[in-house]
Amino acid sequence: MPIDPYIAALLGTVGLAALLPARDTAADVASGASTTAVALLFFLYGARLSTREALEGLRHWRLHLAVLLCTFTLFPLLGLAAEGLVPYVLTPALYSGFLFLTLVPSTIQSSIAFTSMARGNVPAAICAGSFSSLAGIVLTPLLAAGLLGHSAGGFSADSLLKIVLQLLVPFLAGQFLRRWVGPFVARHKRVLGLVDRGSILLVVYTAFSQGMVQGIWHQVSPARLGALLGVEAVLLTVMLTLTWYGAKWLGFGRADRVAIQFAGSKKSLAAGLPMASVLFGAEASLAVLPLMLFHQMQLMVGAVIAKRRSREPAALGTADEEPGATAAAGPVSPPARTAATRTAAGTARRSG
Numbered sequence: 001m002p003i004d005p006y007i008a009a010l011l012g013t014v015g016l017a018a019l020l021p022a023r024d025t026a027a028d029v030a031s032g033a034s035t036t037a038v039a040l041l042f043f044l045y046g047a048r049l050s051t052r053e054a055l056e057g058l059r060h061w062r063l064h065l066a067v068l069l070c071t072f073t074l075f076p077l078l079g080l081a082a083e084g085l086v087p088y089v090l091t092p093a094l095y096s097g098f099l100f101l102t103l104v105p106s107t108i109q110s111s112i113a114f115t116s117m118a119r120g121n122v123p124a125a126i127c128a129g130s131f132s133s134l135a136g137i138v139l140t141p142l143l144a145a146g147l148l149g150h151s152a153g154g155f156s157a158d159s160l161l162k163i164v165l166q167l168l169v170p171f172l173a174g175q176f177l178r179r180w181v182g183p184f185v186a187r188h189k190r191v192l193g194l195v196d197r198g199s200i201l202l203v204v205y206t207a208f209s210q211g212m213v214q215g216i217w218h219q220v221s222p223a224r225l226g227a228l229l230g231v232e233a234v235l236l237t238v239m240l241t242l243t244w245y246g247a248k249w250l251g252f253g254r255a256d257r258v259a260i261q262f263a264g265s266k267k268s269l270a271a272g273l274p275m276a277s278v279l280f281g282a283e284a285s286l287a288v289l290p291l292m293l294f295h296q297m298q299l300m301v302g303a304v305i306a307k308r309r310s311r312e313p314a315a316l317g318t319a320d321e322e323p324g325a326t327a328a329a330g331p332v333s334p335p336a337r338t339a340a341t342r343t344a345a346g347t348a349r350r351s352g
Contacts, residue, residue, distance in 0.1 A: 006197060007296045013201045017208035027209060034206040037199035038274040039170040044192060045133065045271075046174020047181040060124065063256055067106065067128040070243055070264030072139050075102040076147065078235055089227045094220065096148055097290040098231065100279075103143045104272035104291060105136025111263040114302045118309035120258025128263040136271055137167055144279050162278050200270060203277045204288070211285030220286070232294045236301060239265040258309060262302060269295040 022030040079102030086095045108129035115125035174181065185192055243264040247257040272291045280287040 007292070009197070009201060010204055010292060013204045014208050017205050018212055021209035021212040022206065023209075023213055027206075027213070030202070030206045030209065034203050034277060035166060037202045038166050038277060041170075041196060041199045041270075041274055042137070042167050043170040043174040044185065044196065046171040046176075047178050047185050048174075050178075050182075060127065062250075063124055063252065063260060064128050064131050066247060066250065066252075066260050067132060067264045068135060070239065070246075070260070071106050071132050072103070072135065072143065074242060075235075075239065075267075076143060078102060078238060080147070082231060082235075085231065089231065091220070091224060093286045094224060094228055094290065097287040098228065099148060100144055100276060100287050101232075101267055101272070101291045101294055102235075103140050103147070104267045104275070105140060106132035106263050107266045107268045107270075108133060110299060110302065111259075111266055114262045114306040115259050117303075117306035118258045118262070119255070120262070120309070121255040122259075124256060124259040125263050128259060132263065133268065133271055136268070136275075137171055140271075140275055141167070141279060144275075148279075166278050167275065196270065200273050203273050207273075207277055207280075207284035207288060220289075228290060229293060229297075232290065232297060236265065236294070236297060240301070240305070262306070266298050266302070267291060267294055 021027075076099075079099040082090070082098060083095065086092055090098060106129055108126070111125045111129045112122060116122050240261060243261040244257060247260040252260060269291060273288055276284045276288045276291070
């Protein structure tokens with residue numbers, strides 16, 4: 001399958017940092033711009049999230065709890081289990097990045113896109129992804145500080161203050177100003193999408209520039225990168241299997257199982273990269289590498305699975321729900337599903 005255009009832009013940014021890394025004064029300017037970009041990014045996240053819709057979605061707590069447990073419990077447990085691969089398969093630095101990957105919240109856009117393609121419960125995917133992103137602002141830094149220890153800054157007052165000022169305060173400001181900023185965000189989604197991606201590219205350039213200046217890339221060999229890809233493939237396979245059959249065991253219907261599988265098996269590049277820049281500092285370049293690779297992998301595999309599920313008889317409307325199904329966020333009319341399916345592939349390519 002073709003590489004995601006956004007991933008191509010990220011790889012190009014990494015190449016630019018390798019050839020022309022920011023040094024001295026330029027590094028200070030890039031670091032300040034990156035910090036500002038991260039704050040702007042989370043302000044936009046806060047302005048986009050509808051508080052009313054989020055509160056209404058709380059009544060479907062079983063499905064959302066299942067996704068949250070997959071994202072912030074099963075994933076981290078598998079990440080901790082992978083410590084046995086150090087140093088034989090993964091280096092300590094790559095393992096720190098791999099463990100951080102398992103702590104990142106789920107995606108929103110690609111979960112919605114693939115759920116729509118597979119004719120699953122789209123409203124459930126919207127709410128589940130939103131709740132995961134919201135919870136990740138608090139849970140991801142705390143889990144990283146607790147599980148990664150000094151490699152992520154520990155529980156120092158300075159690291160917690162950075163998290164609050166760069167991530168939580170801008171997000172809450174966006175929520176507070178959503179009444180006035182929200183309509184502008186809705187009218188200029190394409191422009192603000194470019195701001196999102198530009199901010200993340202700046203974060204990547206700053207992180208990888210620091211890595212080049214400090215020479216940490218000499219620690220990674222092609223064989224280690226291949227091993228990392230293999231470990232991530234196993235991780236994705238296990239989570240896709242657990243979310244699908246675990247949701248069935250819990251009594252969810254097919255449409256809800258689709259939403260749980262896609263929302264519960266994905267990790268957000270858009271949320272993870274800014275968090276890594278705050279938590280890891282100069283070590284962020286190696287920390288975000290596993291997440292960047294996993295992001296491309298989950299998009300390719302998710303597209304294949306979504307297309308397969310779209311051809312299942314139950315997905316065609318003949319038996320949309322299995323006995324005992326729970327509609328996590330209300331029914332979706334066939335016209336709405338059809339319209340969502342037409343735009344799903346494009347949304348997945350643009351998603352974080």
